[in-house]
Amino acid sequence: MPVIELGKSTSREAVCLVFEKVNTGGKKLDAFELLTAIYAGEEEGFLLREEWTKIARNLKDAIALKEHPLTRLQPTDFFQALALLFTRDRRLNHLAAQLPGDAPAISCTRDTVLSVPLGAYKQYAGALEEGFKKAGKFLFGQNIFWFKDVPYQSQLVPLAAILTELGDRWTQEAVRQKLAQWYWCGVFGELYGGAIETRFAKDLADVLAWIDGGPEPTTVKDSAFRPERLKTMTSRLSAAYKGVHALLMHKQARDFLSGQSYNQTSYFDEAVDIHHIFPRAWCQKMGIPRERYDTIINKTPLSSKTNRIVGGDAPSAYLARLPKQGAASDAAIDTHLESHLIDPQLLRTDDFDGFVGRRQEALLGLIEAATGKAIYRGAATDEPVEDMIEDEAEGLEAAE
Numbered sequence: 001m002p003v004i005e006l007g008k009s010t011s012r013e014a015v016c017l018v019f020e021k022v023n024t025g026g027k028k029l030d031a032f033e034l035l036t037a038i039y040a041g042e043e044e045g046f047l048l049r050e051e052w053t054k055i056a057r058n059l060k061d062a063i064a065l066k067e068h069p070l071t072r073l074q075p076t077d078f079f080q081a082l083a084l085l086f087t088r089d090r091r092l093n094h095l096a097a098q099l100p101g102d103a104p105a106i107s108c109t110r111d112t113v114l115s116v117p118l119g120a121y122k123q124y125a126g127a128l129e130e131g132f133k134k135a136g137k138f139l140f141g142q143n144i145f146w147f148k149d150v151p152y153q154s155q156l157v158p159l160a161a162i163l164t165e166l167g168d169r170w171t172q173e174a175v176r177q178k179l180a181q182w183y184w185c186g187v188f189g190e191l192y193g194g195a196i197e198t199r200f201a202k203d204l205a206d207v208l209a210w211i212d213g214g215p216e217p218t219t220v221k222d223s224a225f226r227p228e229r230l231k232t233m234t235s236r237l238s239a240a241y242k243g244v245h246a247l248l249m250h251k252q253a254r255d256f257l258s259g260q261s262y263n264q265t266s267y268f269d270e271a272v273d274i275h276h277i278f279p280r281a282w283c284q285k286m287g288i289p290r291e292r293y294d295t296i297i298n299k300t301p302l303s304s305k306t307n308r309i310v311g312g313d314a315p316s317a318y319l320a321r322l323p324k325q326g327a328a329s330d331a332a333i334d335t336h337l338e339s340h341l342i343d344p345q346l347l348r349t350d351d352f353d354g355f356v357g358r359r360q361e362a363l364l365g366l367i368e369a370a371t372g373k374a375i376y377r378g379a380a381t382d383e384p385v386e387d388m389i390e391d392e393a394e395g396l397e398a399a400e
Contacts (some may be wrong), residue, residue, distance in 0.1 A: 007164070009113075025149040031113045042118045052078070055129050062133045063140070070136045072147045079116070079159050080108040080197075082128055084161040084204050086120045087112060124164075131164030132156070138163065138170075142180065143249035144242075145264045151239035151246075152192040158203035159183065164206055177209055182217055184370040187243040189223030195360050206314040225367055225375050230360055233296040244296050245274050247366050254336045255305040257322055270303035277342065278352055281312030288352060297360050299334070300340045315347040341366065 003017060019029045032149035036048040052075045059070045068233040069127050087106045094103040135156050144150055162179070163170050170176065183201070186192055191199065199219065206217035225240070249262040255270070262272050276283075276293070277300055283293035292298075302310070309325055310318045322333055334344035346355040 030076055030367045031110050032079060035079065035112060035116075038114070039121070046118065048121075050127070058129060059132055061137070063136050067147055068136060069139050069147050069150045069153075070132060070146060072150075072153060073132065073156065076113075077153070078128065078132070078297070079113050080200065081158045081161045081164070082115050082124050083108040083113045083129070083159065085124045085128065085164060086116050087201075088165075088204060106205055107197070108200050109197050121185070126215075127164050128160065130160045131160040131162075132157060134163040135160040136161075136172060138176075138179065138183075140264060141176075141359055142183070142246055143262065143267075145267045148236060149242050149246060151187040151242040154192045154196055155183070155186055158200045158207075161200075162207050163205050164257050166211070167217075169211075172252050178211055179207070180370070182210075182220055184243065184367075185223035185373065186246075187221045188225045188240050188367050188371055189219070189220060190239055191219055193239070200280045220372075223371055223373055225364075225373070227360070227375060227377055230297050230363055231291075231295050234294050241296050243370075244363060244366070245301060245350070247370055248340060250302055251366065251380045252339060253301060254306075254339045256308055256333065256336050257309060257325060258303065258337050259328060259332065262301055266303075270305065273299050273307075274299045274304045274305050275310070276353070277340075278315060278350075279310060279312045283352070284298065286352070292356065293352075297356055297363065300342070301349075314350045316350050319348055330362070 006018065015034070019034070021228045029325060032048075032052070039046050055078065056073070056075075060068075063070065084106060090151065091103045091106055105164070138159065139145075139150065147153075150156070159179075159258045175377060202218050206214075206219070209215070210217050210220075229240065231245075233244070236242055243254065249267075249272075252261045253271075254261050258270075260266055260270070267273065278288075279294060279300050280293065283298075309321055319330075319333065323329065336340060337347060341359055343355065343358050345351075346358060364377075368375055
């Protein structure tokens with residue numbers, strides 16, 4: 001058996017690197033795997049994996065839905081949030097005691113996670129578990145019910161840490177409004193797709209200070225959405241695509257056929273998903289290019305039954321069928337269409353070009369309301385729309 005001897009002075013980060021290099025033929029060891037070994041060494045009989053199994057089960061049982069957003073939470077997500085809480089308290093204690101030297105930074109890097117002692121885990125784990133439960137409730141409040149509809153799984157890390165610190169204050173209306181604004185700024189600014197540990201740390205400090213009357217968080221300031229981006233969003237690979245889907249449901253969009261709004265019960269019972277408004281088959285028949293008909297502008301949440309009625313016909317044709325299928329009057333159906341930010345007259349006359357222009361502007365207004373940020377309607381981006389759509393399509397095929 002090959003042996004690599006490591007001195008006592010070897011840092012945990014270096015140990016992690018050695019394990020990764022040596023263990024190329026087996027399961028990759030992440031920070032959680034290493035913490036499991038570290039904590040077992042600190043306290044005989046302490047099994048971190050069993051601890052995590054209990055936490056994961058508690059999170060799953062807290063929300064009685066099989067595929068709710070917390071079912072895909074990873075142990076590394078949990079420990080990143082725990083590291084944020086631990087390092088924030090360490091920083092605040094340093095400042096309060098007016099100790100010499102620079103106060104330690106709030107952090108959740110891999111090295112920081114590996115340095116969180118077992119005592120800190122025992123101190124924060126229970127409260128953080130409740131913080132993640134609150135994060136699940138927050139997402140439900142934003143009409144995000146399914147793990148595939150979560151714009152950024154990574155954004156749950158700072159969200160849970162913030163909610164842990166807020167405690168019961170998060171139920172206050174003013175607090176919830178600021179949390180929602182920060183959340184949607186992160187989504188539509190598309191700010192959580194790269195190296196994000198530094199942003200997590202700033203989020204925790206900035207959002208808590210903002211709620212207490214401080215300046216806007218960096219994430220809110222950094223958020224910017226380009227109008228042309230709507231024309232490139234074609235799949236769930238885009239966080240902003242998922243965001244528009246959730247916002248439409250949150251703003252009480254009603255099903256074309258039943259007139260029912262989408263809550264967590266109807267979402268799953270009626271198999272609600274995002275579908276084309278001008279059907280794909282009709283658009284192809286009319287020679288409308290894919291880069292125009294396959295974007296979020298031409299999509300909206302509908303039940304599976306309604307989508308079957310829509311079929312591949314012109315909007316004027318399927319709207320004429322709806323009353324015969326048990327829907328209300330044409331006037332009521334028009335009200336349902338308007339709840340999706342659709343101009344009924346443009347749909348009834350099969351005016352695709354007019355529909356796209358009107359709905360794009362309406363969706364921009366929806367995003368502005370959620371983020372509290374004005375969207376500049378100036379010159380269009382130089383980014384090729386077709387190239388962006390192909391990139392998303394290729395990513396979707398790879399994911400599938």
